[in-house]
Amino acid sequence: MLVAVLVMLFAQLFVLGAGPARAHGGPFEGQIAQDGEGGVYVSFAYTEDGHPVEALLVGTVEGRSAAGEVLDPVPLVSASQGSGIWGVPAGTFPEGEWDITVTVTDPVAYETSAPIEIVMAEVVAEDYVAPAAAASDVAPAAEFGSWFAVGLGVAAVAAVLVVGALLFRRSRVSA
The missing domain is CATH 2.60.40.1220 (Immunoglobulin-like)
Structure with missing residues (x-):
């Protein structure tokens, strides 16, 4: 059971986590x-x-x-x-x-x-927007994909743990 959880965790880290890095170059x-x-x-x-x-x-x-x-x-x-x-x-x-x-x-x-x-x-003072204020709206949307993949991996590991615990409990009750 522990091996299955570790395999899924490593799969999450190496397969899904490395996706954005492979896209560049x-x-x-x-x-x-x-x-x-x-x-x-x-x-x-x-x-x-x-x-x-x-x-x-x-x-x-x-x-x-x-x-x-x-x-x-x-x-x-x-x-x-x-x-x-x-x-x-x-x-x-x-x-x-x-x-x-x-x-x-x-x-x-x-x-x-x-x-x-x-x-x-010609820049009118009232029309000027600081570059930092304009860029702050973009960052959360750009990082959504990375956090979604991490959340998906955590949910998968949690599901495996719950199913494993139920199967382990069932095998102890029937023995």
Whole structure:
């Protein structure tokens, strides 16, 4: 009986618990956008499953304006907006048309380019929402699947224990 419970517990931990980790890996792609303040950010997602790249990236952003101005490579830094979003600080690019190139060297080599029009948006104080407040609504929904799998495993182990206890009690009564 104890062996059956342990087998089910290990099956829960290794089979169901490892599912989300298996979904990630392999090649990824990035979408380049501007932030309205002279900065550029890139959203990275795995091509196979579309999930955000949560791995640490080493990369740079460089650009060439329509007027011929060249911006030397600037290191990408992890953005506070969420997983898989990396960027360069506001004010890095002046307004205008730019050909932006993003180069990632680690964990895999990747490069993408896109023409971007850098504009400076006017922010009205009453319309501004802090990024942390906007992101706080997303986290519970994203973690639901993991907690559901754990709850399902606990319920399965509890069911096995109850059935085992009933069978054990029945065998003691009939003997």
